Amino acid sequence: MRVHVGGDHAAYDLLVDLVSFLEGEGHEVTNHGPHGYDPVDDYPVFVLRAAEAVAADPGSFGIVLGGSGNGEQMAANKVTGIRAALCYDDELARLAREHNDAQVISVGARMTTVEQARSMVRVFLGTPFSGDPRHARRIAMVQAYDEGGTLPPLSA
Secondary structure, eight states: OEEEEEOOGGGHHHHHHHHHHHHHTTOEEEEOSOSSOOTTOOHHHHHHHHHHHHHHSTTOEEEEEESSSHHHHHHHTTSTTOOEEEOSSHHHHHHHHHTTOOSEEEEETTTSOHHHHHHHHHHHHHOOOOOOHHHHHHHHHHHHHHHHOOOOOOOO
């Protein structure tokens, strides 16, 4: 599986660990940076590149990392077609894939242990979208808004 990774200084050590972990699991990993520790780097530089790479590479997934994961999730979600989910446990990682067909997981390095992050990433990458019609319908509504600003109709 192809996985695009990007983060910032607050998650640099976790990024390095996850790249190695994923390669060891047999995944094809592209590290969009940072490629060295810089305490004043900016997460959008690396996260937006990782999210754009996922959008341009159907079937691939992304992992974005920061101190909390909040800004990284927000940045990734600005890329058209990307659904990024901030996760802090295995259940959220599973639901992000099953219900939302998320292609990107955001992880806060200051909020999770290395073991938790590895587990969430493994669950995220290993969980298929359920294909349930209600979930597909909701995703289509969000996608229509993302692509053209079309609001879903009000329910009766």
